[in-house]
Amino acid sequence: MSQTLKVFLSLALLVLAVGMAPEAHAQESVCDFSGPPNTVVDVEGKSVTVADGSRIVTVGGPVTEIVFALGAGDKVVGVDSSSSYPPEVTELPQVGYQRQLAAEGVLAVQPTLILATDEAGPPPAVQQLRDSGVQVVMLKSEPSLEGAISKICGFAKALGLEARGEALAQKVRTQIAEAEALRANLTSKPRVMFIYARGAGALSVSGTNTSAHNMILLAGAENAVTDYEGYKPLTPEAAIAAAPDVLMLLSRGLESVGGIDGLLQLPGLAQTPAGQARRVVAMDDLYMLGFGPRLGSAVLDMTYLLHPEIPRPLPVVLRLDGRFETALTLIEEAGQLALLSGETSYTLFVPTDEAFKAVPKETLAGLRRSAISLQSVLSYHYVRGALKASDVLALNGKPLPTLLGAPIMVSVEDNTVRLNGTAKVIEADLMAANGVIHVIDSVLIPERPSR
Numbered sequence: 001m002s003q004t005l006k007v008f009l010s011l012a013l014l015v016l017a018v019g020m021a022p023e024a025h026a027q028e029s030v031c032d033f034s035g036p037p038n039t040v041v042d043v044e045g046k047s048v049t050v051a052d053g054s055r056i057v058t059v060g061g062p063v064t065e066i067v068f069a070l071g072a073g074d075k076v077v078g079v080d081s082s083s084s085y086p087p088e089v090t091e092l093p094q095v096g097y098q099r100q101l102a103a104e105g106v107l108a109v110q111p112t113l114i115l116a117t118d119e120a121g122p123p124p125a126v127q128q129l130r131d132s133g134v135q136v137v138m139l140k141s142e143p144s145l146e147g148a149i150s151k152i153c154g155f156a157k158a159l160g161l162e163a164r165g166e167a168l169a170q171k172v173r174t175q176i177a178e179a180e181a182l183r184a185n186l187t188s189k190p191r192v193m194f195i196y197a198r199g200a201g202a203l204s205v206s207g208t209n210t211s212a213h214n215m216i217l218l219a220g221a222e223n224a225v226t227d228y229e230g231y232k233p234l235t236p237e238a239a240i241a242a243a244p245d246v247l248m249l250l251s252r253g254l255e256s257v258g259g260i261d262g263l264l265q266l267p268g269l270a271q272t273p274a275g276q277a278r279r280v281v282a283m284d285d286l287y288m289l290g291f292g293p294r295l296g297s298a299v300l301d302m303t304y305l306l307h308p309e310i311p312r313p314l315p316v317v318l319r320l321d322g323r324f325e326t327a328l329t330l331i332e333e334a335g336q337l338a339l340l341s342g343e344t345s346y347t348l349f350v351p352t353d354e355a356f357k358a359v360p361k362e363t364l365a366g367l368r369r370s371a372i373s374l375q376s377v378l379s380y381h382y383v384r385g386a387l388k389a390s391d392v393l394a395l396n397g398k399p400l401p402t403l404l405g406a407p408i409m410v411s412v413e414d415n416t417v418r419l420n421g422t423a424k425v426i427e428a429d430l431m432a433a434n435g436v437i438h439v440i441d442s443v444l445i446p447e448r449p450s451r
Helices: 061-069 087-091 103-107 123-131 145-159 162-182 211-218 236-242 251-256 259-263 273-277 285-289 295-306 314-321 325-333 361-369 371-380 389-393
Strands: 039-041 047-049 056-058 076-079 113-117 135-139 191-197 203-206 231-233 246-250 280-283 346-351 408-413 416-419 423-432 435-440
Touching (some): 039 145, 047 135, 056 061, 061 076, 061 113, 061 145, 061 162, 061 285, 113 145, 135 145, 145 162, 191 211, 191 236, 211 295, 246 251, 246 273, 251 259, 251 285, 280 285, 314 325, 325 346, 325 361
Parallel strands (some): 056 076, 056 113, 191 246
Antiparallel strands (some): 039 047, 191 203, 203 231, 408 416, 416 423, 423 435
16 A cells, blocks of 8 residues: 555545536526525515524425535534435434424524424424524425525525525526436427335325426426326226326335335236336435425436436436435535546546445545545546556556556455455446446545645
8 A cells, every 4th residue: 555645444536537617607696685684584474584593403304405505504403303414414403303393392402593494383383483582484395496496595595695595596497407408309208107105005196286296397207197186095097097107206115115026016006118117216205305405406317217318427327326425425515526527538436425434524524624625635546547447457466557646556356356455346347428437335535645
């Protein structure tokens, strides 16, 4: 192992070509931040001016996501049980479920501000919170693009984070526009049936006027069930009559029925076009139906899932795999996503979320705070040239040269590739776009190299 490396764990990220970020263009403002500072009109039409946002309780998964995406996560002292993203929120005190709040549980964490949507309840509990003297900002929850934008802009205004709110809203709009552009020349419009499942004995199907229905439309598909609003229990006759091309579920729902094989054993589903072709797509619950700051990304991913004729770029392949959220977030925060989107051939060694769990929190926090530090970590491993998996295998016992001069030693034993003796490549030759992905099970944080 090179003496210039300080190994905390194993490998960070190897990229074989440096891309340039596209030139920024001025965009029309998305948010309307007119009016007094820190002041918003809540769901009841009342003007609320936030006086103290030093201790925030967020109620509702999308609300929590927005606050963290705005950079105010360090002020959050409690979340409701539907909040699961970003991962660090699971370590915060929980104050109950958003629809079944008890004022005592929320007030126990001594908040100065409660942020929620009109999904929070029951009304008596919400009124108790208002009567307690703690400020409550409650915005409308609407499962639509405009609804997501409105929540982002509203909470940004309340917290005095207008610039970040505008950037976040612009990002959502841009990603939705990217999805629309992808579908511009497509003729396919698959019929999709969304099944809400919590075990084989509890399945219902989405009609119109639901988050799932709106998500299907945003992804350029048709809801196979439009003769009622809301949800109704799944019946074999209705499933066959709907004739869906694709069955869509939440990830945990699909797991609850035993995966695709278990799903297709349920009455009627195997007889549908989707069942016969085994066309089943699933996404994380909050990601698909949250209509929060990740809406644009979710619509893009769903567009790729529902339209397989569209080639998937590397960031999408990594996102859809479900194991690389941490790596993608760090790369994006460092402004390095262009590295995954260029036309130059490259090989990418990507650590999984599981690998990042072993990284000391202070180290990971430092990378998040400093794009320069993360860029140093990434650039340390830019490899000279462009290699394929076979090229790496051929280096058994030899160094892999990097742009900054510190080589990475490659060893191969029993079809397992180890880098610097410890980083194990557990999956090779996964072809995607113009690159080759190698999944590794550990992470290396090197010392900043001397030049």
